[in-house]
Amino acid sequence: MSSRPISEDDLHAFVDQALDPARRTEVAEYLKSHPDVAGRVEDYRRQRESLRAALAPIAEEPVPSRLDLRRLIEARRASRVGWRAAAVAAAAAIVLLCGGAAGGWMLHDLSQPPAGGIAALASQATESFEVYASDHVRPVELRAEDRTLLVDWASQRLGRAVTAPDLSRSGYRFMGGRLVATPQGPAVLFMYDDDRGTRLAVLSRRMAVDQDAPMRPHSRGSTAGFAWAENGIGYSLVGPLPAEALHPIANEVRRQERGI
Amino acid sequence: MTTMTSLIEPLIPALRRYARALLRDSSAADDLVQDCLERAIGRWHQRRQDGDARTWIFTILHNLAINRLRQAQRRGRHVAIEDADEDSVSHPPAQEDRIRHHDVVQALADLPEDQRAVLLLVAVEDLSYAEAADVLDVPIGTVMSRLARGRERLRRALGEPDRIAKAPNLRRIK
Numbered sequence: 001m002s003s004r005p006i007s008e009d010d011l012h013a014f015v016d017q018a019l020d021p022a023r024r025t026e027v028a029e030y031l032k033s034h035p036d037v038a039g040r041v042e043d044y045r046r047q048r049e050s051l052r053a054a055l056a057p058i059a060e061e062p063v064p065s066r067l068d069l070r071r072l073i074e075a076r077r078a079s080r081v082g083w084r085a086a087a088v089a090a091a092a093a094i095v096l097l098c099g100g101a102a103g104g105w106m107l108h109d110l111s112q113p114p115a116g117g118i119a120a121l122a123s124q125a126t127e128s129f130e131v132y133a134s135d136h137v138r139p140v141e142l143r144a145e146d147r148t149l150l151v152d153w154a155s156q157r158l159g160r161a162v163t164a165p166d167l168s169r170s171g172y173r174f175m176g177g178r179l180v181a182t183p184q185g186p187a188v189l190f191m192y193d194d195d196r197g198t199r200l201a202v203l204s205r206r207m208a209v210d211q212d213a214p215m216r217p218h219s220r221g222s223t224a225g226f227a228w229a230e231n232g233i234g235y236s237l238v239g240p241l242p243a244e245a246l247h248p249i250a251n252e253v254r255r256q257e258r259g260i
Numbered sequence: 261m262t263t264m265t266s267l268i269e270p271l272i273p274a275l276r277r278y279a280r281a282l283l284r285d286s287s288a289a290d291d292l293v294q295d296c297l298e299r300a301i302g303r304w305h306q307r308r309q310d311g312d313a314r315t316w317i318f319t320i321l322h323n324l325a326i327n328r329l330r331q332a333q334r335r336g337r338h339v340a341i342e343d344a345d346e347d348s349v350s351h352p353p354a355q356e357d358r359i360r361h362h363d364v365v366q367a368l369a370d371l372p373e374d375q376r377a378v379l380l381l382v383a384v385e386d387l388s389y390a391e392a393a394d395v396l397d398v399p400i401g402t403v404m405s406r407l408a409r410g411r412e413r414l415r416r417a418l419g420e421p422d423r424i425a426k427a428p429n430l431r432r433i434k
Contacts, residue, residue: 009404012411016382018389043415048383051368054361055384058280059273064290067276069269072297 006030011037015044116184117210118234122218122227125203125236128180128189129223133199133239140176140191150177154188158206160233164190165202165253172200172249184208200239200246202253207234215250217243226250230258264304267313268297274385275321281380282325284369292328296321318387318395322377329373367417375410378403 006027013019014027031038065071132139142150147164155161157179164174172192180187180203187205207213207229215228218236224246225238235257237250275296279289300317307316368376374396381392382403389407393400 008408012404012407013389015411040415044411047364047411047414047418050360050364051379052384054365055277055281055380058277061273061276063272063276067272067290067293067297069265069272069297069301072294073265073301076298076301 011041012044015041015048116208118207118213118216118227118229119218120182120184121203121205121207121210121229121234122225122236123220124180124182124187124205125189125201125225125227125238126218126220126223128187128203129199129201129225129238132178132180132189133191133201139199141178143176144174146176147174150188154179154186157186158188158204158233160206162188162204162233163257165256167192167200167249167252170249170252175199198240200237200241200249202235202237204233204235207232210234215254217247219243228254230254233257264301268300268317271314271317272297275317278318278380278385279321279325281365281368281384282322282373282377283328288328292321292324296324299324312391315387315391315394318381318385318391319397322395326373363418364414367414370417371410371413375406375413378406379410379414382407 003026010019010023010027014024014031019027031041142153151162151164154177164177166174168174171194173195175191175193177188177190180189182205184205184207187203190202192200192202210229211232213227213229213234215226218225218227222240223238224241224243225236226243226246227234227236228250229235235253237246237253239246239249272293275293276289279292279296280286283289283292296317299320303320307313368379371379377396378392381387381395382389387395389400389403393403396403
Protein backbone atom coordinates (compact mmCIF):
# COMPACT_ATOMS: atom_id res chain seq x y z
CA MET A 1 0.00 0.00 0.00
CA SER A 2 1.65 3.18 -1.14
CA SER A 3 0.44 5.99 1.01
CA ARG A 4 0.18 9.11 -1.01
CA PRO A 5 -0.43 11.93 1.44
CA ILE A 6 -4.07 12.93 1.74
CA SER A 7 -4.67 16.33 0.13
CA GLU A 8 -7.38 18.96 0.54
CA ASP A 9 -8.52 18.01 -2.97
CA ASP A 10 -8.97 14.42 -1.78
CA LEU A 11 -11.21 15.61 1.04
CA HIS A 12 -13.47 17.50 -1.37
CA ALA A 13 -13.50 14.64 -3.85
CA PHE A 14 -14.47 12.40 -0.91
CA VAL A 15 -17.42 14.67 -0.14
CA ASP A 16 -18.42 14.78 -3.83
CA GLN A 17 -18.02 11.01 -4.21
CA ALA A 18 -15.54 11.57 -7.00
CA LEU A 19 -12.76 9.25 -5.75
CA ASP A 20 -12.01 5.82 -7.10
CA PRO A 21 -12.77 3.07 -4.55
CA ALA A 22 -9.12 2.49 -3.55
CA ARG A 23 -8.46 6.14 -2.80
CA ARG A 24 -11.80 6.45 -1.10
CA THR A 25 -10.80 3.69 1.35
CA GLU A 26 -7.50 5.43 2.07
CA VAL A 27 -9.26 8.72 2.80
CA ALA A 28 -11.81 6.96 5.03
CA GLU A 29 -8.94 5.32 6.98
CA TYR A 30 -7.24 8.66 7.38
CA LEU A 31 -10.42 10.30 8.64
CA LYS A 32 -10.87 7.58 11.29
CA SER A 33 -7.59 8.57 12.87
CA HIS A 34 -8.07 12.34 12.39
CA PRO A 35 -11.38 13.25 14.03
CA ASP A 36 -10.94 17.01 13.68
CA VAL A 37 -10.51 16.71 9.92
CA ALA A 38 -13.35 14.18 9.89
CA GLY A 39 -15.55 16.75 11.62
CA ARG A 40 -14.81 19.33 8.95
CA VAL A 41 -15.46 16.83 6.16
CA GLU A 42 -18.74 15.88 7.84
CA ASP A 43 -19.70 19.58 7.89
CA TYR A 44 -18.98 19.80 4.14
CA ARG A 45 -21.03 16.68 3.52
CA ARG A 46 -24.03 18.04 5.43
CA GLN A 47 -23.64 21.40 3.74
CA ARG A 48 -23.78 19.64 0.38
CA GLU A 49 -26.89 17.71 1.40
CA SER A 50 -28.73 20.81 2.61
CA LEU A 51 -27.82 22.79 -0.52
CA ARG A 52 -29.19 20.01 -2.70
CA ALA A 53 -32.31 19.68 -0.60
CA ALA A 54 -32.93 23.44 -0.53
CA LEU A 55 -32.56 23.84 -4.30
CA ALA A 56 -34.18 20.58 -5.42
CA PRO A 57 -37.74 22.02 -5.50
CA ILE A 58 -36.75 24.50 -8.24
CA ALA A 59 -35.95 21.62 -10.59
CA GLU A 60 -39.24 19.96 -9.72
CA GLU A 61 -41.40 22.95 -10.68
CA PRO A 62 -43.33 22.60 -13.92
CA VAL A 63 -41.30 24.26 -16.69
CA PRO A 64 -42.95 27.55 -17.77
CA SER A 65 -44.33 27.43 -21.31
CA ARG A 66 -41.97 30.16 -22.50
CA LEU A 67 -39.13 27.69 -21.90
CA ASP A 68 -40.78 24.98 -23.99
CA LEU A 69 -37.96 23.91 -26.31
CA ARG A 70 -40.22 22.76 -29.14
CA ARG A 71 -42.03 26.10 -29.16
CA LEU A 72 -38.75 28.00 -29.15
CA ILE A 73 -37.52 25.95 -32.12
CA GLU A 74 -40.80 26.60 -33.95
CA ALA A 75 -40.64 30.34 -33.18
CA ARG A 76 -37.10 30.55 -34.49
CA ARG A 77 -38.02 28.72 -37.67
CA ALA A 78 -41.00 31.01 -38.24
CA SER A 79 -38.99 34.18 -37.63
CA ARG A 80 -36.24 33.03 -39.98
CA VAL A 81 -38.73 32.27 -42.74
CA GLY A 82 -40.34 35.66 -42.12
CA TRP A 83 -37.01 37.40 -42.19
CA ARG A 84 -35.94 35.62 -45.34
CA ALA A 85 -39.21 36.40 -47.08
CA ALA A 86 -38.81 40.07 -46.15
CA ALA A 87 -35.21 40.09 -47.37
CA VAL A 88 -36.21 38.45 -50.63
CA ALA A 89 -39.01 40.97 -51.15
CA ALA A 90 -36.65 43.86 -50.40
CA ALA A 91 -34.02 42.50 -52.77
CA ALA A 92 -36.65 42.00 -55.47
CA ALA A 93 -37.80 45.60 -54.99
CA ILE A 94 -34.22 46.81 -55.40
CA VAL A 95 -33.82 44.81 -58.58
CA LEU A 96 -37.04 46.33 -59.92
CA LEU A 97 -35.90 49.83 -58.95
CA CYS A 98 -32.62 49.22 -60.74
CA GLY A 99 -34.63 48.69 -63.86
CA GLY A 100 -34.14 44.95 -63.91
CA ALA A 101 -30.65 45.46 -65.27
CA ALA A 102 -29.34 42.61 -63.15
CA GLY A 103 -30.89 40.25 -65.62
CA GLY A 104 -33.38 37.51 -65.88
CA TRP A 105 -31.96 34.99 -63.44
CA MET A 106 -32.00 37.09 -60.29
CA LEU A 107 -35.42 38.48 -60.92
CA HIS A 108 -36.63 35.04 -61.83
CA ASP A 109 -35.20 33.57 -58.62
CA LEU A 110 -36.21 36.35 -56.25
CA SER A 111 -39.73 36.59 -57.49
CA GLN A 112 -40.32 32.93 -56.70
CA PRO A 113 -42.24 32.55 -53.48
CA PRO A 114 -41.65 30.92 -51.10
CA ALA A 115 -38.01 31.08 -50.03
CA GLY A 116 -36.13 27.82 -49.83
CA GLY A 117 -38.05 26.14 -52.64
CA ILE A 118 -37.00 24.87 -56.05
CA ALA A 119 -35.59 28.23 -57.17
CA ALA A 120 -33.31 28.37 -54.13
CA LEU A 121 -32.25 24.77 -54.72
CA ALA A 122 -31.35 25.57 -58.35
CA SER A 123 -29.32 28.56 -57.23
CA GLN A 124 -27.50 26.52 -54.56
CA ALA A 125 -26.69 23.76 -57.07
CA THR A 126 -25.27 26.34 -59.49
CA GLU A 127 -23.15 27.99 -56.80
CA SER A 128 -21.80 24.68 -55.48
CA PHE A 129 -21.05 23.51 -59.01
CA GLU A 130 -19.16 26.69 -59.85
CA VAL A 131 -17.07 26.46 -56.69
CA TYR A 132 -16.24 22.75 -56.71
CA ALA A 133 -16.28 21.59 -60.36
CA SER A 134 -13.52 24.07 -61.22
CA ASP A 135 -11.40 22.85 -58.29
CA HIS A 136 -8.43 20.88 -59.61
CA VAL A 137 -7.00 20.04 -56.20
CA ARG A 138 -9.94 18.60 -54.36
CA PRO A 139 -13.19 18.70 -56.34
CA VAL A 140 -14.72 16.05 -54.04
CA GLU A 141 -14.35 15.33 -50.36
CA LEU A 142 -14.91 11.58 -50.69
CA ARG A 143 -13.88 9.87 -53.90
CA ALA A 144 -15.65 7.26 -56.02
CA GLU A 145 -14.00 4.36 -54.18
CA ASP A 146 -15.67 5.59 -50.98
CA ARG A 147 -19.09 5.64 -52.59
CA THR A 148 -20.75 3.59 -49.81
CA LEU A 149 -19.22 5.76 -47.10
CA LEU A 150 -20.31 8.93 -48.89
CA VAL A 151 -23.87 7.69 -49.47
CA ASP A 152 -24.20 6.53 -45.84
CA TRP A 153 -22.82 9.81 -44.55
CA ALA A 154 -25.11 11.90 -46.75
CA SER A 155 -28.13 9.74 -45.85
CA GLN A 156 -27.39 10.21 -42.18
CA ARG A 157 -26.95 13.99 -42.43
CA LEU A 158 -29.96 14.49 -44.69
CA GLY A 159 -32.03 12.19 -42.54
CA ARG A 160 -33.24 10.37 -45.68
CA ALA A 161 -31.79 7.55 -47.75
CA VAL A 162 -30.04 9.02 -50.80
CA THR A 163 -28.37 7.23 -53.70
CA ALA A 164 -25.61 8.38 -56.03
CA PRO A 165 -26.94 8.18 -59.61
CA ASP A 166 -24.90 6.17 -62.10
CA LEU A 167 -24.42 8.27 -65.24
CA SER A 168 -21.95 6.00 -67.03
CA ARG A 169 -24.48 5.23 -69.77
CA SER A 170 -24.63 8.96 -70.48
CA GLY A 171 -20.82 9.03 -70.69
CA TYR A 172 -20.10 10.46 -67.23
CA ARG A 173 -17.93 8.73 -64.65
CA PHE A 174 -18.80 9.09 -60.95
CA MET A 175 -16.04 11.09 -59.19
CA GLY A 176 -17.37 11.19 -55.63
CA GLY A 177 -18.96 14.01 -53.69
CA ARG A 178 -19.26 16.11 -50.59
CA LEU A 179 -21.72 17.70 -48.21
CA VAL A 180 -22.48 21.38 -48.71
CA ALA A 181 -24.25 23.84 -46.44
CA THR A 182 -27.49 25.55 -47.45
CA PRO A 183 -29.83 27.75 -45.42
CA GLN A 184 -32.22 24.78 -45.49
CA GLY A 185 -29.65 22.39 -43.97
CA PRO A 186 -27.09 19.95 -45.36
CA ALA A 187 -27.14 19.01 -49.04
CA VAL A 188 -25.12 16.38 -50.88
CA LEU A 189 -23.25 17.19 -54.08
CA PHE A 190 -22.34 14.27 -56.37
CA MET A 191 -19.82 15.03 -59.11
CA TYR A 192 -19.30 13.41 -62.55
CA ASP A 193 -16.65 13.75 -65.25
CA ASP A 194 -16.60 12.69 -68.92
CA ASP A 195 -12.76 12.48 -68.88
CA ARG A 196 -12.66 15.15 -71.58
CA GLY A 197 -12.84 18.08 -69.21
CA THR A 198 -16.60 18.37 -68.71
CA ARG A 199 -18.02 17.96 -65.25
CA LEU A 200 -21.62 17.65 -64.07
CA ALA A 201 -23.02 17.74 -60.55
CA VAL A 202 -26.20 16.62 -58.83
CA LEU A 203 -27.20 18.46 -55.66
CA SER A 204 -29.91 17.06 -53.38
CA ARG A 205 -31.37 18.12 -50.10
CA ARG A 206 -34.58 17.88 -48.16
CA MET A 207 -37.35 20.29 -49.15
CA ALA A 208 -39.54 21.93 -46.53
CA VAL A 209 -41.35 23.84 -49.28
CA ASP A 210 -41.88 22.62 -52.85
CA GLN A 211 -41.78 19.04 -51.62
CA ASP A 212 -43.00 17.89 -55.02
CA ALA A 213 -42.24 20.02 -58.03
CA PRO A 214 -42.07 19.19 -61.74
CA MET A 215 -38.73 19.31 -63.50
CA ARG A 216 -37.84 22.68 -64.94
CA PRO A 217 -34.77 24.24 -66.50
CA HIS A 218 -32.64 26.95 -64.96
CA SER A 219 -29.51 28.73 -66.07
CA ARG A 220 -27.03 31.36 -65.03
CA GLY A 221 -24.15 32.41 -67.23
CA SER A 222 -22.71 29.32 -68.87
CA THR A 223 -24.08 26.94 -66.22
CA ALA A 224 -27.41 25.32 -66.99
CA GLY A 225 -29.45 22.86 -65.01
CA PHE A 226 -32.71 21.08 -64.33
CA ALA A 227 -34.33 21.04 -60.89
CA TRP A 228 -37.26 19.09 -59.48
CA ALA A 229 -38.50 17.59 -56.22
CA GLU A 230 -40.20 14.35 -55.30
CA ASN A 231 -41.33 13.08 -51.91
CA GLY A 232 -39.65 15.87 -49.97
CA ILE A 233 -36.24 15.57 -51.66
CA GLY A 234 -35.11 18.16 -54.20
CA TYR A 235 -32.62 17.51 -57.00
CA SER A 236 -30.76 19.72 -59.38
CA LEU A 237 -28.48 18.51 -62.15
CA VAL A 238 -26.10 21.23 -63.32
CA GLY A 239 -23.34 21.50 -65.85
CA PRO A 240 -21.78 23.67 -68.58
CA LEU A 241 -23.96 22.15 -71.31
CA PRO A 242 -26.89 23.39 -73.38
CA ALA A 243 -30.29 22.51 -71.90
CA GLU A 244 -31.00 20.02 -74.72
CA ALA A 245 -27.94 18.01 -73.73
CA LEU A 246 -28.67 18.13 -69.99
CA HIS A 247 -32.34 17.27 -70.20
CA PRO A 248 -31.98 13.54 -71.02
CA ILE A 249 -29.35 13.18 -68.24
CA ALA A 250 -31.71 14.85 -65.75
CA ASN A 251 -34.42 12.41 -66.82
CA GLU A 252 -31.98 9.57 -66.22
CA VAL A 253 -31.17 10.86 -62.69
CA ARG A 254 -34.87 11.15 -61.92
CA ARG A 255 -35.54 7.67 -63.24
CA GLN A 256 -32.81 6.22 -61.02
CA GLU A 257 -33.91 8.18 -57.97
CA ARG A 258 -37.41 6.83 -58.42
CA GLY A 259 -35.86 3.37 -58.34
CA ILE A 260 -37.34 2.43 -61.69
CA MET B 261 -33.29 19.11 -34.14
CA THR B 262 -34.74 15.92 -32.68
CA THR B 263 -31.35 15.02 -31.15
CA MET B 264 -31.23 18.50 -29.75
CA THR B 265 -34.67 18.13 -28.19
CA SER B 266 -33.76 14.78 -26.66
CA LEU B 267 -30.44 16.04 -25.27
CA ILE B 268 -31.40 19.52 -24.11
CA GLU B 269 -35.00 19.23 -22.96
CA PRO B 270 -34.22 17.03 -19.91
CA LEU B 271 -31.66 19.63 -18.76
CA ILE B 272 -34.09 22.57 -18.58
CA PRO B 273 -35.06 22.05 -14.90
CA ALA B 274 -31.38 21.98 -13.90
CA LEU B 275 -30.65 25.08 -15.99
CA ARG B 276 -33.45 26.93 -14.21
CA ARG B 277 -32.11 25.86 -10.83
CA TYR B 278 -28.57 26.95 -11.64
CA ALA B 279 -29.68 30.31 -13.03
CA ARG B 280 -31.95 31.04 -10.09
CA ALA B 281 -29.42 30.05 -7.45
CA LEU B 282 -26.76 32.14 -9.16
CA LEU B 283 -28.90 35.24 -9.80
CA ARG B 284 -31.30 34.94 -6.84
CA ASP B 285 -34.15 36.32 -8.91
CA SER B 286 -36.63 33.91 -10.44
CA SER B 287 -37.98 35.97 -13.34
CA ALA B 288 -34.52 37.20 -14.35
CA ALA B 289 -33.34 33.60 -14.12
CA ASP B 290 -36.02 32.35 -16.49
CA ASP B 291 -35.24 35.20 -18.90
CA LEU B 292 -31.68 34.00 -18.85
CA VAL B 293 -32.64 30.37 -19.47
CA GLN B 294 -34.84 31.45 -22.38
CA ASP B 295 -31.98 33.44 -23.86
CA CYS B 296 -29.69 30.45 -23.32
CA LEU B 297 -32.08 28.05 -25.08
CA GLU B 298 -32.52 30.40 -28.03
CA ARG B 299 -28.76 30.65 -28.44
CA ALA B 300 -28.40 26.89 -28.10
CA ILE B 301 -30.95 26.36 -30.89
CA GLY B 302 -29.10 28.82 -33.11
CA ARG B 303 -25.65 27.36 -32.43
CA TRP B 304 -26.56 23.69 -32.24
CA HIS B 305 -24.86 22.88 -35.54
CA GLN B 306 -21.66 24.66 -34.49
CA ARG B 307 -21.13 22.62 -31.36
CA ARG B 308 -18.43 19.99 -31.28
CA GLN B 309 -20.05 16.66 -32.11
CA ASP B 310 -17.89 14.78 -29.60
CA GLY B 311 -18.52 17.30 -26.83
CA ASP B 312 -20.92 16.82 -23.96
CA ALA B 313 -24.23 18.64 -24.48
CA ARG B 314 -24.66 19.34 -20.77
CA THR B 315 -21.27 21.02 -20.38
CA TRP B 316 -21.89 22.94 -23.60
CA ILE B 317 -25.24 24.37 -22.55
CA PHE B 318 -24.13 25.12 -18.98
CA THR B 319 -21.26 27.11 -20.50
CA ILE B 320 -23.70 29.21 -22.55
CA LEU B 321 -25.89 29.78 -19.49
CA HIS B 322 -23.00 30.58 -17.19
CA ASN B 323 -21.57 33.18 -19.58
CA LEU B 324 -24.96 34.85 -19.92
CA ALA B 325 -25.38 34.85 -16.13
CA ILE B 326 -21.96 36.40 -15.56
CA ASN B 327 -22.65 39.12 -18.15
CA ARG B 328 -25.89 39.88 -16.43
CA LEU B 329 -24.32 40.03 -12.96
CA ARG B 330 -21.60 42.35 -14.28
CA GLN B 331 -24.18 44.63 -15.92
CA ALA B 332 -26.16 44.80 -12.70
CA GLN B 333 -23.00 45.69 -10.79
CA ARG B 334 -22.10 48.41 -13.27
CA ARG B 335 -25.52 49.92 -12.93
CA GLY B 336 -24.99 49.87 -9.19
CA ARG B 337 -28.14 47.85 -8.72
CA HIS B 338 -27.57 45.49 -5.87
CA VAL B 339 -30.20 43.29 -4.37
CA ALA B 340 -29.67 43.18 -0.63
CA ILE B 341 -30.28 39.82 0.98
CA GLU B 342 -33.16 41.17 3.08
CA ASP B 343 -34.85 42.47 -0.06
CA ALA B 344 -34.35 39.36 -2.15
CA ASP B 345 -37.44 37.32 -2.62
CA GLU B 346 -36.66 34.36 -0.44
CA ASP B 347 -39.39 32.23 -1.97
CA SER B 348 -37.92 32.74 -5.37
CA VAL B 349 -34.83 30.84 -4.33
CA SER B 350 -35.99 28.32 -1.82
CA HIS B 351 -39.21 26.45 -1.26
CA PRO B 352 -38.59 24.50 1.93
CA PRO B 353 -40.67 21.35 1.68
CA ALA B 354 -41.06 20.70 5.38
CA GLN B 355 -41.37 22.97 8.36
CA GLU B 356 -38.41 21.50 10.29
CA ASP B 357 -36.12 22.03 7.33
CA ARG B 358 -37.25 25.57 6.73
CA ILE B 359 -34.66 27.30 8.87
CA ARG B 360 -31.79 25.14 7.70
CA HIS B 361 -32.67 25.61 4.03
CA HIS B 362 -33.17 29.29 4.45
CA ASP B 363 -29.80 29.60 6.17
CA VAL B 364 -27.88 27.63 3.60
CA VAL B 365 -29.42 29.53 0.69
CA GLN B 366 -28.69 32.84 2.38
CA ALA B 367 -25.11 31.82 3.16
CA LEU B 368 -24.69 30.73 -0.45
CA ALA B 369 -25.97 34.10 -1.65
CA ASP B 370 -23.28 35.79 0.44
CA LEU B 371 -20.45 33.95 -1.32
CA PRO B 372 -18.49 35.68 -4.07
CA GLU B 373 -20.04 34.67 -7.39
CA ASP B 374 -17.07 32.56 -8.55
CA GLN B 375 -17.23 30.39 -5.42
CA ARG B 376 -21.01 30.20 -5.64
CA ALA B 377 -20.81 29.04 -9.26
CA VAL B 378 -18.33 26.24 -8.46
CA LEU B 379 -20.35 25.00 -5.49
CA LEU B 380 -23.54 24.91 -7.54
CA LEU B 381 -22.00 23.17 -10.54
CA VAL B 382 -20.16 20.56 -8.48
CA ALA B 383 -22.30 19.98 -5.39
CA VAL B 384 -25.77 20.55 -6.84
CA GLU B 385 -25.57 19.93 -10.60
CA ASP B 386 -23.14 17.00 -10.25
CA LEU B 387 -20.67 18.18 -12.88
CA SER B 388 -17.23 16.61 -12.58
CA TYR B 389 -14.36 18.93 -11.62
CA ALA B 390 -13.13 18.79 -15.22
CA GLU B 391 -16.58 19.70 -16.59
CA ALA B 392 -16.91 22.58 -14.13
CA ALA B 393 -13.46 23.79 -15.26
CA ASP B 394 -14.71 23.72 -18.87
CA VAL B 395 -17.87 25.65 -18.06
CA LEU B 396 -15.98 28.30 -16.10
CA ASP B 397 -13.03 28.31 -18.52
CA VAL B 398 -10.46 28.03 -15.70
CA PRO B 399 -7.92 25.31 -14.78
CA ILE B 400 -9.06 22.46 -12.52
CA GLY B 401 -6.76 23.78 -9.78
CA THR B 402 -8.80 26.98 -9.72
CA VAL B 403 -12.01 24.98 -9.45
CA MET B 404 -10.57 23.11 -6.46
CA SER B 405 -9.39 26.21 -4.66
CA ARG B 406 -12.70 28.02 -5.19
CA LEU B 407 -14.54 24.95 -3.98
CA ALA B 408 -12.38 24.76 -0.84
CA ARG B 409 -12.79 28.46 -0.10
CA GLY B 410 -16.52 28.39 -0.77
CA ARG B 411 -17.11 25.38 1.46
CA GLU B 412 -15.04 26.76 4.30
CA ARG B 413 -16.77 30.11 4.11
CA LEU B 414 -20.17 28.47 4.06
CA ARG B 415 -19.19 26.32 7.04
CA ARG B 416 -18.21 29.34 9.08
CA ALA B 417 -21.35 31.21 8.08
CA LEU B 418 -23.58 28.34 9.07
CA GLY B 419 -21.70 27.69 12.28
CA GLU B 420 -23.01 24.12 12.41
CA PRO B 421 -23.90 24.54 16.13
CA ASP B 422 -24.19 20.90 17.15
CA ARG B 423 -20.91 19.94 15.52
CA ILE B 424 -19.04 22.71 17.24
CA ALA B 425 -20.56 21.66 20.54
CA LYS B 426 -19.38 18.10 19.97
CA ALA B 427 -15.93 18.96 18.78
CA PRO B 428 -14.21 19.37 22.16
CA ASN B 429 -15.39 15.90 23.24
CA LEU B 430 -13.97 14.37 20.12
CA ARG B 431 -10.67 16.04 20.73
CA ARG B 432 -10.53 14.85 24.30
CA ILE B 433 -11.11 11.23 23.25
CA LYS B 434 -8.19 11.49 20.88
